[in-house]
Amino acid sequence: MSTASPVVTANRSAPLTPRRRWWPTPKLIIIIAVAGAIGYLALVPLYYLLWGTFFDASGFTLGGFATAYGDSRIGSLIGNSLWFAAGSAVLSLVVGTSLAYLNVRTDVPFKALFFAASIIPLIIPGILYTISWIFLASPDIGLINKALEPVFGPAAVDIFTIWGMIWVEGLHLSPIVFLLMVAAFRSMDPSLEESALMCGASRLQVFRKITVPLTRPAIVAAVLVMAVRSLESFEVPALLGLQNGIYVFTSRIYFVLRSYPPDLAAAGALALGLLVLAVLGVAISNLVGRAGKSFQTVTGKGFRPRPMELGKWRPVMGAAIVCYFLLTVAAPLVVLLYTSLLKFYQAPSMAALRSMSLDNYVELLGLSQAATALRNSLFLGVATATLVMAVMAIAAWITVRSRIPGRQLIDQFAFVPLVIPGLVLGLALSFVYLRSPIPIYGTIFILLIAYVTRYMPYGMRYSVTSMQQIATELEESAQVSGASWWQTFRRVLLPLLAPGLLAGWIYILVVSFRELSSSILLYSPGNEVLSILIFEQYENGQFTVLAALGVVMVLTLVVLVTVAYKLGAKVGLREN
């Protein structure tokens, strides 16, 4: 490993030796603090959820399960959900992984487009992304259908089908996979692939037999997060599925939570179903990741990731990238930009072009809370991303490296918030902090706590995946050379983890700009965030202003993420 060499500090630990045996070392303090924080953050909402599920005013009850699962259509609901989740997970996995591989490991052209292709679908709020797709691919008004009509006849593509839902959700989720896999590929020694090529394997064989198995922890993590995410997703099924009566599991959560009093028991029963799946998933992922040294691709041997030459495939891949970019990023973004210049959405025509103006952007400037909201969202995004990645880097060490009994629990706890509906999280936090002696309720810090809790699972997946790729021998040699645990962590592990941590950081920064379901309950006057502004414009029926806000958000975050990448290039393993 050439970039981070352990610093020899054998003599520095000498003055510390006379301390008493039970004195807690910094290592112990840090580990306990991290484990305690994760346990606390996960258990508060979980405890609330369990109470709500199993207890009502009269005591123990299983009524929630009856309401949640007792529907006569539950079979088809679960069927639709699983089909939708599996489809989206596979699509995002294939798209995200291929893009990541091409970007990191080959000399494919148009690499700059990847950056946009990987981040922009993540930034566009789900509701806008989905509606852009309705404008593009609805059988009635879709622009793509209009364009294809002379060749394929009317309504060539239909977004209001399960395939349409998978398409939109899969593309919207693919950035998570992309970021995860980029980190994995960056940390992989290409010499293994090169030797396979030397031995006469075809590129496909190399990919299948060498590359995929080596990045299995990352792939498993991606599938896990994707599957749970799409099982929970409601925006896409609500806007695309309902039109043709395709109902999914989560539409039940929507119904039970919007009634009064909200049926927490049923919502909890549904969330617990997801929790069981998630716990199994995390256990499997750890089993796969723990299988010895097989995935440790960052070893003591130095390597320089060298891009693979695509040869005659280069133009083909280049064309594919451009097509992908046009279809998934440019098209929805252009629809958004176009809508943001109109008074109301209408199909492109001379009349529509003539009515274009910047009025919506002017209106946006006139919103009194816009500046406050942007500032708050920036603060929360950066603080959440930094806190989560810092804590999860250590948590990942505990789970992957340490021999502490019960370490698996940390991983499981860190994953719990993924299955807790945002509203339930909001209720749990307001319940606790309304009673806390520390005045957190009504300040921006309750939002910070909510965000850190919500995004902990992603941070954990990014960190664990990276940690599993780093060989123990590097730490061992640092320790042999006399470095303390903290020195080893800071000087050896952190730089090696940097690509994964940066990817996680970017992901959390971007998605925290969109968090609504718990923010809306927990914010207070003066602490508005951007997502609340979006929600308000949406409720006002100001679609065109909403589109303008979406465009502004994309621009802001693209600038932010670019800065992060540039800074990130100075640390860790970036080669370009």
Place this chain on the structure above:
Amino acid sequence: MKRVALAGLALTVAATGCGSSPTASTSAGGASGPTAAEKLYAEIGPLSGQARRDKLVELAEKEGTLDLYTSMTSDVATVVTDAFADTYDVEINLYRAGSETVLQRILQERGAGYQGNDMVETNANELFALNKEGLLGTYAGERRDLVPEAGRFDGWTATRFNLFAPSWNTTLVPAGQQPKTWEELADPKWDGKLSMELADYDWYLTLYTYWQQQGKSAADIDKIFADMANGAKIVKGHTVQGELLSAGQFSVVASNYSYIVQRAKTKGAPVDYLPFVEPIVARPNGFGLMKSARHPAAALLFADWMLQEGQKLLVDEGLTPAIVEGDDPLKQLKIIPIDVKTLVEKGPEWSQRYEKVVAGGEVLSE
């Protein structure tokens, strides 16, 4: 690490009140006699005219602040609160969210004895629920007496009505072809062209009860709704529905709010809801004064002002005010208010029935 986990659990339990269920509804109200705010409401109640206003302004400006929770859309809320703050030296702290969230927040705060708001402005269902929890004080005065009976409830008073009416895309539905009765929406000619909203069970309940009173049998009514839902495009959210109607994704929307369509129409979108299909289904939205208010005079002043000066502002924003002074554009029309009591007491049942209707499944009959 297990120990750490257990410690975390213990901490959680301690924080949540030693194991008492955090989700069970807490009995509110307080048995210790009327609060300071309630006393003030009772004291001001009999006053009227300028004397009342002067007294309230004096007290409210001394309080200096009004904490208001509302589900009014932000464009309307901004206009209203800005106008109020311009007139009086009272700063408004505005919390805005969907009506269900507003309710949740107040109940949570109440359970912890936290005085978050002085006043709440939201939908009928939520106000009814808040009153049932005993959280709302009594508002009396001449302005309230002007509100029609369908807008005066125990604990709360309507400021405006949301009107449910069919709307259509004027490009796709030529003049004269638009639906003229609710029943017409069941016509097969709208199959694939009609849109219904996922959660409009308040509209469903009201129309259902109205038809029953008109002598239609349950089976007939079920059939009308089933025929409507058959081939209907189900959409979640009135806003999206309005936008997609403008864009031509469907020709007719069964139950959108008239003001959403009016706004699109004002901007020039090819949509309309006039002439109204009768009976118009009206859902009251209003305010309640909190018993636990820290700024009760400010709350009272805002209430009076909303029912007087505020009404004009609501009209300017395209909403339907509770008090109509002068010419009433809806005078000749049949309007039926939503049965709020049934809605709250049998809400889940009707919600499930409506869910079955829009799912196109079999319809439960009574």
